[in-house]
Amino acid sequence: MTGMILASECDVANEVICAPAQVNDLFEFDTWFTVGGLNFTKTTFLILLAAVIVVVLVYLGLKDRRLVPSKFNVIIEGLVGFVRDGIARDVIGPEGSKYLPYLLSIFLFILVGNLFEVTPLISFPITSRMAIPAFLSLVTYFIFTIVGFGRNKFRYLIDTVWPKTVPVGMRPLVGLIELVSVFVLRPLTLAVRLFANMMAGHLMLTLLLGSAVIFLAAIPEIGARGLIGVPWLAFGLFIFMFEIVVSILQAYIFTLLSAVYIESSIHFEH
């Protein structure tokens, strides 16, 4: 689909790389049908698909606990164990198990959503639409503020604005920085980090591989000039490998930072 958008606008005889006139063309899809004022698009379908994949994988992986688990069981148990021991208990501490369901859900959902980028026939990461990272980071935001106020009552807000461990003269300045950093920048950067990484990755992949396909396909018309597509293809495949790593890393970092923010609300003293 994106290839067709590029092809219709690309002037293969004069350009060196095919870029769409509007970047939004790569991220917005036609409406399939409308349900009660909500437009159902490819993105909507992929969100539901990612949720279904996560639920089915975890259900099938942990359904029957045999003495000798199958390969599939081992993979799913490894993922769950990684989030439980590597993130929840490691960062939050013994009571981290309480937050395991949330951390595991967002980790697997973001992982599947990111890996859609490098899945053939889909090749669109749902996390490159700002709505999804923004929503997930708002959920984390509500959890850590509610936990903070629940555990420390209003001391949570007062100690953030007026930190006791800092010399008196510095307190207004540090308090202001802390206030902005905790309640504004944390959710903002959490969402933007995931969004920016996935959007940049999708943009690079589409431009490079799309240009490669268009130039190589146009060799009969434009002759040797079409060989420009070869370096684009090589570079695109390199970025493709890189994006697999980025997808996994961004899912891990989002979950890790959620855990760290929750931990900083529980053990508020330092």
Add this chain to the structure above:
Amino acid sequence: MEGNIEGLSSALALIGYGLGAIGPGIGIGIVAGNAITAMARQPEMQGTIRTTMFLGIAFTEALALIGFVLFFIA
């Protein structure tokens, strides 16, 4: 004239984001480099160091991300 001003504003935003990326670039380099040194010295602490390294990178990256947002706003 309108188009020129819009073009200028987006060009300035591009330059601003480029400038804003310098600091976090250096910072992430320092964080990752020191983490590698620490891992080489004490390989048994690898897990803890890696987690802390990602945290450090995440906090350093915040400035670059704010620049990225400003680029869209401008």
